[in-house]
Amino acid sequence: MEQREQTEQRAITVGVNLHNQPDFVDSMEELRHLAAACDVEVVGELTQKAAHVNASHYIGTGKVSELSEMLRAYEANIVIFNDELSPSQIRNLEKDLACKVIDRTILILDIFAERARTREAQLQVEMARMQYMLPRLVGLRESLGRQSGGVGTKNRGAGETKLELDRRRIEAKIAALHKELETLVAQRQIQRKQRQKNKIPVVSLVGYTNAGKSSLMNALIERFHPDGGKLVLAKDMLFATLETSVRSIELPDNKSFLLTDTVGFVRNLPHHLIKAFRSTLEEVAESDLLVHVVDYADPEHEHLIAVTNETVKALGADHIPMLYAYNKTDLAPERPADEPDRVCVSAKRGDGIDELVRRIRERIFTDYVRCEMLIPFEQGRLVSYLNENANVTSTSYEENGTKLTLECVKADYDKYRDYVVAGPE
Known part of the structure; x- marks a missing residue:
């Protein structure tokens, strides 16, 4: 049994239905899918209807006791909450339940960390994780000290395997990530401006x-x-x-x-x-x-x-x-x-x-214009340009040049208006 607990992650999911949310059941189902995406087996679920959340534990004290019993009955080692928990709530829950407690946010962050492939995506995920960690240092440090691997521990990717970080070092890391990300963002903006220029x-x-x-x-x-x-x-x-x-x-x-x-x-x-x-x-x-x-x-x-x-x-x-x-x-x-x-x-x-x-x-394609143009023979390059960049539906050769029936962007219509012999249809 001890070996299974080390290799398998078995979770109880917890949700508080505030004011009878219409999509509460769907949201809890989605939480199970998010857990599965992190290779966590959901073995039980605890829900509570409430008008407001409990400030210290998110759920009421009676539910905390019920949850503790469920952890023993299902031999679970993780509790996953459907909403984002405060640092003090994580700390209090882990103290009373003696197991790792995570929330929906860290699940999604873990999935993103696993799936990120490009440098930009990796930077974005890492910065989001750091921003999540910053106010939760104490709770997360205790949680990850309890279990060295598994969901909610991908924060170690930044190189601090046991989260022995102080606030200053995390803030410095966020600033460095932000600076590197800004460089990539600037490149993306240049690409966007080029697209806009090309219309x-x-x-x-x-x-x-x-x-x-x-x-x-x-x-x-x-x-x-x-x-x-x-x-x-x-x-x-x-x-x-x-x-x-x-x-x-x-x-x-x-x-x-x-x-x-x-x-x-x-x-x-x-x-x-x-x-x-x-x-x-x-x-x-x-x-x-x-x-x-x-x-x-x-x-x-x-x-x-x-x-x-x-x-x-x-x-x-x-x-x-x-x-x-x-x-x-x-x-x-x-x-x-x-x-x-x-x-x-x-x-x-x-x-x-x-x-x-x-x-x-x-x-x-709302700025396209249908027209006829007569292009002088010496302007063969323009004929080639229109064949490549406009929708030419017919071509005939007249005494004074090449006659094209075409559909083109209004910018080209205005630019070559001198050659138009029949206006917009």
């Missing part, structure tokens, strides 16, 4: 974690770049995507847009993470269109839509037009009704992709 529309995929954003991005890449498109990681797990991936989608009529895949949202996404990932999430706030990917097969998809919309608002991006892509409709018992701002798709099967692109086109 390439940007479409961002947003949505709840595991809704299928990366799968949808891959479906679009495979449709329009079957040979040379670089696919993104798409896995059936929480937070598979932490890095913002950007791909250019080249359409057959020489129109193109940039498609970005962003980190998925979740209930109560820790504010430390929102702050740390703000530079990445700025991609969302500077988009021309948001495609909100919804897992329609999830019975609680309406709640998940609300969570995503709240996060979009928190990022200051709620003014950007939004198109809903109802994904996994092939797995749902019924198909949702068609609406102007809603498209039914199945990223895995490729269903609805053409209709999605048609709706995207309607919303982002």
Whole structure:
């Protein structure tokens, strides 16, 4: 039994339902999924209805006693709370329960630490962890002294295996991380400015974690770049995507847009993470269109839509037009009704992709002009430019030059207005 406790993490999840929250049950279910993503086996659950939380222990003293009994009965070694705990609450609970106590925030931070691949994502996660640790030094030091490994201990990644840190050293580390992150953010801003200069529309995929954003991005890449498109990681797990991936989608009529895949949202996404990932999430706030990917097969998809919309608002991006892509409709018992701002798709099967692109086109290519131009023969380079950058539907050779019927951006129409022989249709 002792050997199992050293190698296995067995947890009791705890939640306080304040004022009968409508999504409380779903939130507790999600906590179990978050624990599973950290290789923690949830063996029991304790909930309490209350008008307010207990200041010293988060739950009432009677519930603390009940929780202690459950730990013994289920041979559990971790307690996971569904809300973020204060430093004193962690300290008091661990003293009375004699086991490790963590909260939803540290679970999510651990998952992010595990999944981060690029240097920018690693810096963002590390800074968020440090900001979480700062007010919790005493409680975490005691907790990690009790157990050397497992969930909630990835804070050791910064090099301090037993968290023997003082406040000054953590603050210095945060400052160093912030400085390095600023350099990467500056590079990202330069890239964004270049896109704006080139006037390439940007479409961002947003949505709840595991809704299928990366799968949808891959479906679009495979449709329009079957040979040379670089696919993104798409896995059936929480937070598979932490890095913002950007791909250019080249359409057959020489129109193109940039498609970005962003980190998925979740209930109560820790504010430390929102702050740390703000530079990445700025991609969302500077988009021309948001495609909100919804897992329609999830019975609680309406709640998940609300969570995503709240996060979009928190990022200051709620003014950007939004198109809903109802994904996994092939797995749902019924198909949702068609609406102007809603498209039914199945990223895995490729269903609805053409209709999605048609709706995207309607919303982002609004500054195009249809016209006819007569280009003098000595301006052959201009003919080549328009063939590459406009949608030329017909070409004929007249006495005075090459006549093109085309659709082009208004900027090009204004620039080459002298060659226009038939105005906008």
